[in-house]
Amino acid sequence: MPKLPKKLRNLFKKKKKGVDAADYEQMVERHQVEEVLKDPTKLAFRVQLAHGSPTTNVSNFANIAQLYDRLGTVLNVSESSILFCTINNYAVDMECLIGGTINMDDFIYVHIAGKTKEVTVNKSEAAIGITITDNGNGKALVKRVKPESVASKHKEIMPGDHIHSINGESMVGSRHYEVAKVLKSLPVGVNFKVVLIEPRKEFDQIAPRSQLGKTTAASNLARTLSGRVSLRLRRDGNAAVTDMPSDFDLRATKEVDDLLENYLGIRDSEMATSIVEVYKEKSSHMADFAESLKTKFLVDLISENEKLLYSLWSKLGEIKRSNPTLADLSQKQNFEDESD
Structure with a gap:
């Protein structure tokens, strides 16, 4: 013993x-x-292939890249075949896409590559009408298709599709804002070809969670801590156990994500969470907030977009002022830096 x-x-x-x-x-x-x-890597989370598989546990990961590598190992699939993960929902629901925070009792569903399809699109308008996100591990994804848009005329383009290439140029390894930039740079009026990979969609092997999977000390501990703390993952950093998100955190993250979509055509809850964390540290002066964002993300789409920076500052300040019980955020120094 x-x-x-x-x-x-x-x-x-x-x-x-x-x-x-x-x-x-x-x-x-x-x-x-x-x-x-x-050592947050001691925690284990229940995981299953979205199209059907026995439940198992995943642990020993400290960031998004390591999580995908571990998922490939424990589920016996190629890491490169994993398109994205959803939380507590095996359907292709991009609102449930895994972000930078995993709660202790969350169940992870892993979506792997299915059918490949090539679509020819005429760019009849400046924006084709898709919102792009990414899986944090080198794959840009269609988050949503806007009604009455150019993309909506092509039923093959669906939420959850991985944007594999545009006009023969591989998008594998590109961030969502880089793919958005490529699409934006295409001249209005031209035809372009996009290769998409949709997630596999068979659900015949799904079984009740309670009847599947092996209980371990690590997974028991995760459920013991449920509702008290979360696991915070950073794309290029280490994991940390943090307090559960506050009402301010939840509302602010959603509002920031909405602004990213409105200005840049992307959604990224992990980036939105990091922006809120920067605000908590730098809420005293807008110049400090803006400079920290530029240093942290090194994303020209954000750092050169003064309207977006001002909107982020204004919206977060509005949310802060609307909560009279909120302590002075500038005094909070327990949020680690992240570099995207």
């Missing part, structure tokens, strides 16, 4: 000396929380 950690051995001694059972359980739980705060 493996030797118990020293802290747990001490707790066990206290229990033998008559410590109340409830107090003992709380001490053990506090020890578990301390350990996972030191």
Whole structure:
């Protein structure tokens, strides 16, 4: 039998000396929380292929790239075949796309590549009418197709499709804003070809979660912490266990994501969360906020768009002022930097 950690051995001694059972359980739980705060990779989350597979657990990842690599291993699929992941919904629902935060009881569904299709589109207007997101691991995706747009005339273009290439130029490895830039640069009136890969859609192997998967200490711990903390993933950084998002965080992240879509034609909840974090650190002066965004993201679409910067500052300030119980955000220094 493996030797118990020293802290747990001490707790066990206290229990033998008559410590109340409830107090003992709380001490053990506090020890578990301390350990996972030191190493978030100890946590495990339930995962399943969206088109059907037994449930398993994924752990030992500290960022988005490592998560996709681990998903390929535990699900026995090629990492390059994974298009995206949804949370708590096996359908191709891009509103459930995994972002930068995973709650402890979230269930991850993995969508892999299905049919490849080539579509010829006439760019009759400046914008073709799609919102682009990405999976954080080198694949740009159609988030939504706007009604009555150029893209809406082509029923083959659907939410969840991976934009593989445009006019023969590979988009694999490109961020959403880079793909949006390519589409925007195409002259109005020309025909262009886009190769799309749609997610696999068979659902015949889906089974109730409670009947599938193996319980582990790590997955039990994740559910013990459910509703108390979240796992924060950064595209190029390390994972961190943070407090559950506040009402301000949830509202602000959605509003920022909406602004990214309105100005840039992209949606990225992970980027939106990071922008809110920057605001929490730099909410005293707009110049500091803008400079931090430019340094953090190095995205010319954001740093050169003064209207977007002003809109972000104004909207976040409006949300802050609308919550009279909100503490001074500028005093919060517990949000780690991220570089996209």
